[in-house]
Amino acid sequence: MFKTKITKMLGIEHPIIGGTMMWLATPEFVAAISNAGALGIIASAMFSEKEEFRKAVKKIKSLTSKPFAINLNLFPSLRAIPNEDFITVIIEEGIKVVETSGHKAPEEYIDRLKKAGVVVIHKCVGVRYAKKAESLGVDAITVVGFENGGATGILDTGTMVLVPRVVEEVKVPVIGGGGAVDGRGFLAVLALGAEGVIMGTRMLMTEECPIHQRVKEALLKATELDTRLIMRSIESTHRVWFNAAARRVLELEAQQAGLPDIVSMAAGDKAKKMYETGDIDLGTIACSQGIGMIRSVKPVAEVIKDILAQAEQIRQRIKNM
Ligand SMILES: Cc1cc2nc3c(=O)[nH]c(=O)nc-3n(C[C@H](O)[C@H](O)[C@H](O)COP(=O)(O)O)c2cc1C
Structure with a gap:
């Protein structure tokens, strides 16, 4: 069992965060990740208006009693994204955790979220962005190294260096990832000083993930x-x-x-x-x-069980060295 500042802060069983996935984060998939003891995240940018978004949030609540999070998209978008409306729903529905990600820090939104008692995690790809987000008052930082699936930014820093550098530079707990797909990557990211591990691509390759x-x-x-x-x-x-x-x-x-x-x-x-x-x-x-290390599509709960078992084995192996 791995209990960390992140499991405590988010009220989750295992320090694993299922990466936000645009168009794929259906209520069923998000709930499957949360029900497996990790943190499921729904991408609010999948919705164009607040009542549609509220319906999805309510659906997740009906499928899990475990914590889940909402991602607010701060990437440039061709469509207008009504983040203020989404925050209204987040507050009204009593959502406890928000992840922000994108090309900017959550300056516009942090006060409203913090006043409502929401835990805010900002996801980014560099020390300078992590420090900026911390200075705004976020509760945790997620950093993903250059190996990651999705936005990599311009700094091209690999997970092995980025995670410990961010851990050195900020006081809030750090969630790390980028290329972590199994117990080896999970334990390595924790060894680098992170309190939690984000996995996107590994969750993509699960039975519950709604891709063909x-x-x-x-x-x-x-x-x-x-x-x-x-x-x-x-x-x-x-x-x-x-x-x-x-x-x-x-x-x-x-x-x-x-x-x-x-x-x-x-x-x-x-x-x-x-x-x-x-x-x-x-x-x-x-x-x-990390796709190169994924050899099977399994249910989310099994993937997480395997990750933890493999990490435990490695922990023992290293102890005996
Ligand atoms: C199919 C897919 C869609 C994603 N969509 C988003 C997104 O909409 N917003 C976001 O912040 N990150 C998105 N990501 C990135 C993940 O949330 C996560 O940061 C990343 O996958 C972690 O690296 P890994 O893939 O090496 O595990 C996506 C990743 C995948 C694989």
């Missing part, structure tokens, strides 16, 4: 070499699985195409369609280098 089976099967064959950074030319670097859609985005970038063309190729609607139809070349999908 064909996408999961294709990703099972991927190795650690099968991801690419896309959208760097438009300052929105993301690590994704290297499929035909990612190749098309990179070709557009090489041709110095404009933002609308690049964004439309990497857009969420194409990804959504790919998740639903199983057309594996249609859209881009965030994916960690």
Whole structure:
């Protein structure tokens, strides 16, 4: 058992955070992660208005009595995202934990959230962003190293260096990740000084994750070499699985195409369609280098059980060294 400042702060059983996943964080999937003793997070940006969002929050509440969190999107977006309305719902529904992530710190929202007693975690990719968020009063920082699936930012710092550097620089508890997909990565991130471990790509490859089976099967064959950074030319670097859609985005970038063309190729609607139809070349999908170590799709609870068992074995092995 691993009890840490993060398990205590969030009221969760295991120090594992299921990474926010745009378009995939359905109430059922989020609840499955929370029910397995980790923290499930729903992406509020999946919704365009507050009552639709409230319905999803209520649905999660009906599926789990365990803590779950809401992600507020601070990335630039083509759509207007009504974060203030979402915060109203968060407060009215008594949600205890919010994760913010994006290109800026949660300056606009922190006061309202803190006044309502919400625990705020800010996710970022560098020491300077972590320090900024801490100075605003967040309760914890999540940092994801360069191996991670999804937004990687511009600082390109790997997990092995980023996690301990952030732990050195901030006083609040740190959740680390980026490439952690099993008990080895889990224990390593804790060894680097983190109090919790975030896993996105590992949760993507679970039975409850609502992507088409064909996408999961294709990703099972991927190795650690099968991801690419896309959208760097438009300052929105993301690590994704290297499929035909990612190749098309990179070709557009090489041709110095404009933002609308690049964004439309990497857009969420194409990804959504790919998740639903199983057309594996249609859209881009965030994916960690850690994909190379994922060899099976299992129920979330089993994945978490395996992670903890493997971590415990390694703990013993190291103790006996
Ligand atoms: C399919 C997918 C979608 C994601 N969508 C989001 C998102 O909408 N917002 C966000 O902050 N992070 C998003 N992420 C990043 C994860 O929340 C998490 O930070 C990351 O996956 C951790 O690194 P790992 O993939 O190496 O475990 C996504 C990741 C994946 C795999």
